[in-house]
Amino acid sequence: MDFILFFLFQILAFFLPAYLIGSIPNAVWIGKVFYGKDIRNEGSRNAGATNTIRVLGLKPGLCVLALDLLKGILPLALMSIYFHYPSQLDPTWNALDVEVKDFYTFFAYYAYYFHAFFVAIGTVLGHVFPIYVGFHGGKGVATLVGVLIMLYPQVFLIVAGVFFGVFFLSRYVSLSSMIAAISLPLLQFAFFQFDKLPLLIFAILIAIFVPLTHIKNIKRLIHSEEPKFVFKKHSTHDQPRP
Numbered sequence: 001m002d003f004i005l006f007f008l009f010q011i012l013a014f015f016l017p018a019y020l021i022g023s024i025p026n027a028v029w030i031g032k033v034f035y036g037k038d039i040r041n042e043g044s045r046n047a048g049a050t051n052t053i054r055v056l057g058l059k060p061g062l063c064v065l066a067l068d069l070l071k072g073i074l075p076l077a078l079m080s081i082y083f084h085y086p087s088q089l090d091p092t093w094n095a096l097d098v099e100v101k102d103f104y105t106f107f108a109y110y111a112y113y114f115h116a117f118f119v120a121i122g123t124v125l126g127h128v129f130p131i132y133v134g135f136h137g138g139k140g141v142a143t144l145v146g147v148l149i150m151l152y153p154q155v156f157l158i159v160a161g162v163f164f165g166v167f168f169l170s171r172y173v174s175l176s177s178m179i180a181a182i183s184l185p186l187l188q189f190a191f192f193q194f195d196k197l198p199l200l201i202f203a204i205l206i207a208i209f210v211p212l213t214h215i216k217n218i219k220r221l222i223h224s225e226e227p228k229f230v231f232k233k234h235s236t237h238d239q240p241r242p
Helices: 002-022 024-037 050-055 058-083 102-130 141-151 153-170 171-192 197-212 215-222
Strands: none
Touching: 002 058, 002 102, 002 141, 002 197, 024 050, 024 058, 024 141, 024 197, 050 058, 102 197, 141 153, 141 197, 153 171, 171 197, 171 215, 197 215
16 A cells, blocks of 8 residues: 555656646747737637747747647656666566566556656646646647657657648648547557557547547538648737837
């Protein structure tokens, strides 16, 4: 029981800092501080990089994109340093090949992945429901990309290829994001099966979560009202206020 309590305490200790980092509303703060605008009241009203590019221009949008990506990477990178991963784990170990009779042994082998699971969830929830700005944030796609880079490096390039392939054909960021998210658990299962079960569970949650945060986009896509993304270097608002 002491082991379980310690394990739960550690999860909470990692989840809360990840949530606070994920809550940093880059799009909102950049819009307010440098342009005098709340991005949540402009364009699609989404506090993310795509809407920032549409409303404020390419430069602030790319800045938001980079910072949101960093939010997904940083908590997991810090956790990896704490666990000294992968030196404390045997990357060839597969739970399916071992008859796990000892509950504690199971969690000891999976400790890194269970922690990563909750750190990733905390980071993404922080982006979508940021505590600093009234729990009204973005859809979490850019932050999820940062998480994917850390947790699924083997399949990340394939998922990115799915995203850009759909985007090239449709010019819809929302559709590209949803199809890429849905492809993640399929690719994870196809390439790695169940050897890292918490990561497969998280991939399935991503495939469900991303479409749920795009309900309005889905409705606009059905009615052919979703705006296609067009790159533009300047916007009517793309000048910081004095």
